[in-house]
Amino acid sequence: MTTLLDKEAAPPRDVPARGGGRSRGRRNWWIYLFLLPTVIGYGAYTVYPLIASWWYALLDWPGFARTGTFVGLENFRRLFEDDLFWNAFRNSLVFLVVAVPLRVGLALALALVLNSRRTPFRGFFRTLFFLPVVTTGAIVGIVFTLLLDASGPISLGLVKSGLLDSPANFAANAGTSLYAGIAVWVWKWLGITLIYWLAALQTIPQDIHEAALVDGAGAWREFRHVTLPLMVPFLVIITLIDTVAALNVFDLMQTLTAGGPSFSSEVIEIYIFRTAFQATVPELGYASAAAVLFGVLTIALAVGQAVGVRWARGRMGTS
Amino acid sequence: MTRRRRSWLTGIVLAVVAAVWVYPFVWLVSASLKSSSEVFGKGLDLVPADLRWENYARAWTDVGFASYMINTVVITLGTVFLVIVRSALAGYVLGRHDFAGKKALIGIFLLTFFIPEGYTIIPITQLTDQLHLLNTHVGVILGLGAGGHVAATLLYAGYFRKLPKELEECAELDGAGPITIFFRVMLPLAWPITATVFILTFLFAWNVYLLPLVFTLSDPDLRTLAVGMTVFVGEQSTDWSGLAAAAVISLVPAVAVFAVLQRRFVDSIAGAVKQ
Incomplete structure (x- = not known):
């Protein structure tokens, strides 16, 4: 993980450190790299399960089946x-x-x-x-x-x-x-x-x-x-x-x-x-x-x- | 009543309450050294007739607590490592830099701050199954550490925000890129937060029950100490002393970590509530 990061880390040296009009997106690509583990992990293990729960709630899904069939609000009823x-x-x-x-x-x-x-x-x-x-x-x-x-x-x-x-x-x-x-x-x-x-x-x-x-x-x-x-x-x-x-x-x-x-x-x-x-x-x-x-x-x-x-x-x- | 007398009285009342408080642990250690018939047979007597250390040997090797211990250590350290790396990286960016989507990200964090684990266990199990990680250590570690832990990210963000801007400017003049700056300068500076996150995540991962239970329902080799204990109860319901020994084995590591890092434990938790 670290070696991979280091290889990609070589910063664009010629870019002035505080150059106002330079494309901020290009210079700040690493910000998104730093966020990547959290965005993927949090997205998959916290946000997605929250949304999926609502979808599952509308299914008739016996545990041994691959997936469920849509039954609307039947479960809530x-x-x-x-x-x-x-x-x-x-x-x-x-x-x-x-x-x-x-x-x-x-x-x-x-x-x-x-x-x-x-x-x-x-x-x-x-x-x-x-x-x-x-x-x-x-x-x-x-x-x-x-x-x-x-x-x-x-x-x-x-x-x-x-x-x-x-x-x-x-x-x-x-x-x-x-x-x-x-x-x-x-x-x-x-x-x-x-x-x-x-x-x-x-x-x-x-x-x-x-x-x-x-x-x-x-x-x-x-x-x-x-x-x-x-x-x-x-x-x-x-x-x-x-x-x-x-x-x-x-x-x-x-x-x-x-x-x-x-x-x-x-x-x-x-x-x-x-x-x-x-x-x-x-x-x-x-x-x-x-x-x-x-x-x-x-x-x-x-x-x-x-x-x-x-x-x-x-x-x-x-x- | 003089002040001195009153403070002694307070001390005595406190001592009695504290004795009741720790009694379960004393009883547990005592039971772990008795014979099984002695555990319930001898009333309130805490001193074993003779010390039966073989209870520990039985729990450790025969029942399999040695492998439960390894599983728990692997899962706990993996989770702690994942949470620290992920939260420090995200906290650094959130605390010191602006980027598109920052407000949205913080909003999502705050909205999902308090989701109890019982609520999302079914989709997390399905997701892990689809990734073919059910019944693996990695699956459990991701389940425990990949999501949640917003508090850790916010603690890092709050700490990094307060560090002076000159730190990065100096490092940049020396030609360091953002990744070098983070790992060589910023992360070492944030060690108090790392210690706090280590402690809180360690406690969480060592003691968690629901997710390891569900993930290892079909694979006994992957059981953690907590899951192993419940299986032990189901299978050997009359081996009281072996059960007590197994409980002591499971509780000692966390208590030991607490004993060593006591000051920091208390400061971490106190600090977290003041935030």
């Missing part, structure tokens, strides 16, 4: 009547609505403690809380199937401490499986949100804190009237980052519960995976239609993100 699709959709929304505030809120509380100069061993604690972030989601899911087993340590510990009457497996119970997944997800990712918050808190100048002390504000009042208003723009950004992250939970949920028992924790990604790759008759078109509906939701969130960031930037500019 079927999706609207598919209880399992809406079940998965609802599970994904519940996941979002419960897990994101938990992750953002707990991380903020922890960040406030770890940001205080009076807290001992701050760096050490930060490292411990960050540790789960670097681990593999799929493996965390498997390890927690053991930890959450009815005869495993979590159940035993809860029974021994009197918080639980009899041993229970929260991941294998239809009423709690989704929430078990949420708890593990918050555990795994809290550390990264903690780092976001610590970075945000670092932007508050130390003299503001001192001014609050001089004015006799207690810890709570300082947080409520000084820290919190300054943190609002970051709250928007961090919440939106974590919201998008909450749509990427396939690895953890597939290995922890595989959507079960009886679809009680099946999020939309597992639904798509199951329909496209695991069914006895894989339905690529139908799964694509589900992905497209899912994508519309994500795009709506991305638009919310753009609006939110713009608003946050405005606030940062004025404060």
Whole structure:
């Protein structure tokens, strides 16, 4: 690769470096060479799949066939009547609505403690809380199937401490499986949100804190009237980052519960995976239609993100 | 309550919470050294009766985690290399030069910033199949690194934009062409961004699950650690200690990289959110 580039690199020496009227296109051919890997790669692996999904969504395409037959909006009509699709959709929304505030809120509380100069061993604690972030989601899911087993340590510990009457497996119970997944997800990712918050808190100048002390504000009042208003723009950004992250939970949920028992924790990604790759008759078109509906939701969130960031930037500019 | 006492109290509460936080890892390491019947048979006791290192040997050779490890390393390094080269080249051009279509390119980047992988996995699989790259390392690496990673490109663009214009002018006077300037001057200067992109991409590629799973459904020789773990669960569902050992083997490299580059990890992530 490098040798190929070097050979072509011989620059046209006679062209003056800043010659105004000279054909810019000829002189700047290398710009497009530099862009080539990204344009081809991004085009083929990000933009094309986005467009292709919409096309696939209009096809009846059993997985073993070379290609599908056009059926128009039939897949979408079927999706609207598919209880399992809406079940998965609802599970994904519940996941979002419960897990994101938990992750953002707990991380903020922890960040406030770890940001205080009076807290001992701050760096050490930060490292411990960050540790789960670097681990593999799929493996965390498997390890927690053991930890959450009815005869495993979590159940035993809860029974021994009197918080639980009899041993229970929260991941294998239809009423709690989704929430078990949420708890593990918050555990795994809290550390990264903690780092976001610590970075945000670092932007508050130390003299503001001192001014609050001089004015006799207690810890709570300082947080409520000084820290919190300054943190609002970051709250928007961090919440939106974590919201998008909450749509990427396939690895953890597939290995922890595989959507079960009886679809009680099946999020939309597992639904798509199951329909496209695991069914006895894989339905690529139908799964694509589900992905497209899912994508519309994500795009709506991305638009919310753009609006939110713009608003946050405005606030940062004025404060 | 005096300040000193209060800070000690905070420390103790934090220590308890942190102990709960890392408990799963402690339990995992302990289980990996027990016998399988001991894992669930001995209640909350974390200390193994005797250390059974053979669990690791079993996971490494019999179950095939040695080859899963090689696959994961190859795929991770390939993806990291691809993302760094591609993002640095594009970031350099985006950060320092004007060209036709620049606005359109940035617009496309921003529009597609947050596409979750579950959304495009079907067309990516079809594309890879048509390129005859399904069930190859290259196919997985392209799937993971060729698209996406807009953040890496934008980080490079932001960094290159801030470098002084004189750098190129001097190099041009010395007769260097744009490609020499980039590889000899610009890319070395951007090492902090390269470190950040390395860390973020390494984490992503080492831990990714869906794409390797789908791409290797029909070829066990290509399994990564994450995929291998799930297969292990399906096939040997009662070998708890072997499973725990395999999990430790899979998690250690990423934790080791984190331990070595800890400071930079935190700065990278903090820097990314401030952008």
